[in-house]
Amino acid sequence: MDQANKTSAPAAQLDRADTRVRHDEGIGGWLRSFYDRVRSGDLGMIPVIVGLLLISAVFSTLNPVFLAPNNLTNMLFDAAAVGLIALGIVFVLLLGEIDLSIGSMSGLASALLGVMWVQFGYPVPVAIAGAIAAGAIMGLIYGFLRNRFEMPSFVATLAGLLALLGMQLYILGPTGSINLPFTSGMVRFGQIYIMPMWFSYALAVLPGLLMIWTGHRTRQQRAAANLSSTSMSVVILKAVLLSAALLFAVWYLGKGRGVPWMFGVFVAFVVVMDYALRRTKWGRSLFAVGGNAEAARRSGINVKRVRLTAFVVCSSFAALGGVFAASRLASSSQQAGTGDVNLNAIAAAVIGGTSLFGGRGSAWSALLGVLVIQAISNGLTLLNLSSSLRYMITGAVLAIAVIVDSLARRSRASHGRA
Amino acid sequence: MAEGQRKTAKGELLLSLRNVSKQFGAVTALSDIELDVHAGEVVALVGDNGAGKSTLVKILAGVHQPTSGTIEFLGQKVTLSDPGKALEMGIATVFQDLALCENLDVVANLFLGHELNPWRLDELQMEVRAWTLLQELAARIPSVREPIASLSGGQRQTVAIARSLLLDPKIIMLDEPTAALGVAQTAEVLNLIERVRDRGHGVILISHNMEDVRAVADRIVVLRLGRNNGVFTPADSHEDLIAAITGASDNSVSRRAARKMESLGE
Numbered sequence: 001m002d003q004a005n006k007t008s009a010p011a012a013q014l015d016r017a018d019t020r021v022r023h024d025e026g027i028g029g030w031l032r033s034f035y036d037r038v039r040s041g042d043l044g045m046i047p048v049i050v051g052l053l054l055i056s057a058v059f060s061t062l063n064p065v066f067l068a069p070n071n072l073t074n075m076l077f078d079a080a081a082v083g084l085i086a087l088g089i090v091f092v093l094l095l096g097e098i099d100l101s102i103g104s105m106s107g108l109a110s111a112l113l114g115v116m117w118v119q120f121g122y123p124v125p126v127a128i129a130g131a132i133a134a135g136a137i138m139g140l141i142y143g144f145l146r147n148r149f150e151m152p153s154f155v156a157t158l159a160g161l162l163a164l165l166g167m168q169l170y171i172l173g174p175t176g177s178i179n180l181p182f183t184s185g186m187v188r189f190g191q192i193y194i195m196p197m198w199f200s201y202a203l204a205v206l207p208g209l210l211m212i213w214t215g216h217r218t219r220q221q222r223a224a225a226n227l228s229s230t231s232m233s234v235v236i237l238k239a240v241l242l243s244a245a246l247l248f249a250v251w252y253l254g255k256g257r258g259v260p261w262m263f264g265v266f267v268a269f270v271v272v273m274d275y276a277l278r279r280t281k282w283g284r285s286l287f288a289v290g291g292n293a294e295a296a297r298r299s300g301i302n303v304k305r306v307r308l309t310a311f312v313v314c315s316s317f318a319a320l321g322g323v324f325a326a327s328r329l330a331s332s333s334q335q336a337g338t339g340d341v342n343l344n345a346i347a348a349a350v351i352g353g354t355s356l357f358g359g360r361g362s363a364w365s366a367l368l369g370v371l372v373i374q375a376i377s378n379g380l381t382l383l384n385l386s387s388s389l390r391y392m393i394t395g396a397v398l399a400i401a402v403i404v405d406s407l408a409r410r411s412r413a414s415h416g417r418a
Numbered sequence: 419m420a421e422g423q424r425k426t427a428k429g430e431l432l433l434s435l436r437n438v439s440k441q442f443g444a445v446t447a448l449s450d451i452e453l454d455v456h457a458g459e460v461v462a463l464v465g466d467n468g469a470g471k472s473t474l475v476k477i478l479a480g481v482h483q484p485t486s487g488t489i490e491f492l493g494q495k496v497t498l499s500d501p502g503k504a505l506e507m508g509i510a511t512v513f514q515d516l517a518l519c520e521n522l523d524v525v526a527n528l529f530l531g532h533e534l535n536p537w538r539l540d541e542l543q544m545e546v547r548a549w550t551l552l553q554e555l556a557a558r559i560p561s562v563r564e565p566i567a568s569l570s571g572g573q574r575q576t577v578a579i580a581r582s583l584l585l586d587p588k589i590i591m592l593d594e595p596t597a598a599l600g601v602a603q604t605a606e607v608l609n610l611i612e613r614v615r616d617r618g619h620g621v622i623l624i625s626h627n628m629e630d631v632r633a634v635a636d637r638i639v640v641l642r643l644g645r646n647n648g649v650f651t652p653a654d655s656h657e658d659l660i661a662a663i664t665g666a667s668d669n670s671v672s673r674r675a676a677r678k679m680e681s682l683g684e
Contacts, residue, residue, distance in 0.1 A: 014549040021560040218542075225546045281536035284522075288530055291521035298481060298517045299531035299581075300502035359521035413567075 013228045023228070030234045041411025047351060047404055048368040052375060059379035066379055069256025075371075075378045076253075076263040077191070081106070081325035082341065083266045083370035086348035087273060088317025090366050091310040093349055094277075094290045096358025097153040099142065099314050102345055104164035105135055106322030107337025111168045113323050114178035114332025117186075124186050128323050135319025136312050138164065143308030153311075161342075169334055177333035180326060190327030193261040200250045200259045208243030212236060262324065267367065269317075274363035286310060290358035321345075340377075340394050347398040348373045350405055357409060373397070428458040431493070432588055432620045433478075433509075438487030440473055447473040448644045451487070455589060455620040460611060462635035463624045466663055470644040471624045472514065475593050478622070479511040480504035492588075502531070508588030512595055514624075516578040524548060524562035524569075528581045551580050557606075571598040579607065589620040596630050608634050628659065 016023060024033045038046060059066040085102050092099045109131040116127035142160065145151040172178065180187050195203070215235035222229040253259055277283035288296040289306050297303045325341075326332050350356055351372050352365025376397060380390045435453040439446065448470045455461050465471050476482045478489075480498035489496055491507055498504045504511070518527050525541070525548045534540040548562045557576040559569070566574060575598050582590050592611070596604040611634050615621050625631050631638060631652075638650040640662040648662045660666075 014546065014553075015561060015563075017553075018558060018560045221542050225542055227542070227545060227549075279539050281533045281539065284526060284530070284533055284539065287522055288519045288526075291519035292517070295517035295519050296530065298479065298501045298511070298513065300500075300505045301531045302502065359519070 014226050016228050026231050027233050027237055030230070030237075040415035041408040043404070043408050044353065045368060047353070047401075048372055051351065051372045055372065055375045055379060059375070059382065063379075063382045066382055069253055071256075071378065071382070073194075073253055073257040073260060075374050077260045077328060078378065079370045079374040080260070080262040080266040081321045081328055082344050082348060082374065083321075083366055084269060084324055085318045085321035085341065085345035086352075086370050087266075087270060087363060087366035088314040088321070089345055090273075090349050090354050090361050090363060091277075091286065092153070092314040093346075093354050093356060094286045094358060094361050095307060095310050096290050096356075097146070097307070097310070098346070098356075099153065099157045099160075099311065099318075100342060101138070101142075101157040101160035101164055102314065102318040102321075103337045103339075103342030104161045104168065105138055105315050105318035105337070106325060106341060108164045108168040108171075109135060109319035109322030110326035110332045110336040111172050111178075112332075113326050114180060115171050118178050118180060118332075124184070128320075131323050132316050132319045135315040135317070135322075138319075139312035139315030140308065142315065143304075143311040146307055146311070147304040165338070168337070172332065172334055177331055180330045180332070182330060186327045187330045190262060190324065191330065194258040195261055195264055197250075197254050197258060200254065201247065203259075203264070204246035204250045205243055207246065208239040211239040211242065215239075262328070266324075269320075270363050270367045277363055282306070282309065287359060290360075292359075318345075340391060343398055344373050344377070344394065345370075347394070347401050350398075351401045355405055355409060356402060357405075428618050430457045431455075432457050432491065434490045436488045436490070438474075438477065438484045438489065440470075440477060440482060441485045446644055448477075448484075450645065451641070452646055453639060455622060457588070457620055458615055458618045459636040460615050460621040460623055460634050462631040462638045463622060463641065464626070464628070464631060464638055464659075464663055465641035465647075468643070469641040469663075471641055472593060473644075474641070475511060475513070475591055475622075475624060478504065478509055478589075478591060479513070480509075505531075505585065505587075508585075509591065510582035510585060510587035510589070511591045512575075512578045512582045512593060514593040514597070516574055518566045518574055518578060520567040521565055523565055524559060524577055527566055527577055528562075528584055530581070532585060547584075548580075551584065552576070572600055572603050575599055575607075576603070579610070583614070587619065589622060590614060591622040591624070593624045594626065595623070596625065596627060604630065628656065 024030060037044065056067060065071055085106055089099060089102055112131040112134055113127050116122045116130050117124055122130070138160065142153060142156050145156045146153050169176075212235060215230070215232065219229045219232065219235075250259060277286065285296060285301045285306050288299070288301060289303050293303055296306075322337055325336060329336070348369030349361070349365050350369065352362075352367070352369030354361030354365040354369075373394075376394065377390070380393060385393075431454060433453070433455040435451055438448060438451040438453075440448040451470070451474060453461070453463075453474070463471050463474065473482065477484050478498065480501045480503050483497075483499065489498065491509075496507065498507075498509075519530065522530070525544050528548050528551070529544050534543050545562060552559050552562070557573070557580065559573055559576065566577065569577065575595065579592070579595060582592075595607050595611075599607060608630060611621055611623065615634075615636075623631065623635060633652075635652055638652065638654075638659065640647040640650065640659070642663065642665050647665070650659050650662070
């Protein structure tokens, strides 16, 4: 970067030439810019943290079992399936579209798993692949309807909700439910398999170390390119906070059963999809189409293909979520994927910070949001409330999440942020 | 653009439109438009509101497809079926509405659709190139890591122009590039247009501002109600140009025609 060095004064970095801009340095600066962001409506993780604190306070006073390590482990087992479905819906929400059939899709996938594995005797991997393929095909159909006929995804997927539910009932036949063999690895994965403690601790430390390592490397590269970068103290502070939180969580869960493999697999998917969203051209084009589809089209992005892939990813993850749910419940039944699964998954994504209006969101929102949703659902179950009350409360939570999303969006607009 | 593309010589015919028409239902937006653009020249496209300038731009950008007529690019007949095709061939456009994604930052917008390293975005290189490009344009952008939503109108215009130059196109089309700009920035954009022309690109400039047009254009093509209405040079008088744009009957062309009619009638 010789050229860059020659053209700018030694003190002025490429991105520091404009004197009108306040550049926040160090930990104090980081806190100040964080405060500014929140005030302008860029809430980040705050709704999740506030939500989790509130929920823990309320439910643990009502029933101390709520915060017991074993109950939290259970919660993580339950969270994986809905979490995967929420992870899928993030991609569709990013485009400003919606898929209301994710619950039915997961139900159909769990039915397919049961039928192919238990009734037809196919090997488990084949059955899982078949279920996911069914999801992918459904996504292709939604994408086709949206692209070819301009059918609003709201209507297309509402039709799909019924059609898929019908298919689920049809293939399950008159018995209505298929039990999965309890001794199989599939069911044990959904109910028993727990990570060894040393492995959990290693995983808890890993993100912090990665943060420091990539932070250091980025810093060096940016310095070489004459660009400013976040100060190392901020990176280290973040890494330490994150590692402390994760280590505490693992230690606390370790007092009971520990961290389920199922949850670990879910988090692994989140990490992979986060990479796809942030660091690939495809992810970038998802944000672009969600922000301004016409601008994306004029930039040469194939908007239709982007939409198609988003629907395929969403339905495939819904199907995988269905497979996880089946292994958790050890059965494929007519009830799988019905009721509040749909809205729980959408609410999880929205609570986690993915906007219903498109163009904003992240893969992590599925993980964070599903913790909130699962905590509420688990807490209500512990209180032995009837399902009528549970539905009402979950509905109210979804409504609040959307209101927060709308208000934050309006605030961002008036503060000149997207 | 792709390395394999041959260099164009100055003065070479880049783009030629013959009998291009566009209908939107019952409305004829353009009829029998003829337009030539050579390498290293600035062609200004002027006309009143509703003259069909923006429609023509959108056809050349691949946003709309012409109802009839032919488009030749570098001597080859082409169909601009979508914006990607036009970009690929080397026709870059800065639209009047800028077509930026407000939720993405400046770097992401500059490289949208042409990101470096698709499977592992090279943010660092993109940011460096963004700053270099913006400095070449003497642009005042506070930060390339802020979303477009936080930029002013002029800053957005600059980003849009910078984006069109990123791919080193054969032809760059600017739809009202100076409409939202301050004095210094307008001059900067005009300088930039000349720089782009001197590098051997063809420039199509659409503007209502006759001062800007006269300052940089080599030829001025007038459209009126969707038809060609004469080609002028900056040397032609202001009145003639205005008359051709507004279609006022009292201009040299109509006077000449009227005299002919009279002499025939006698």
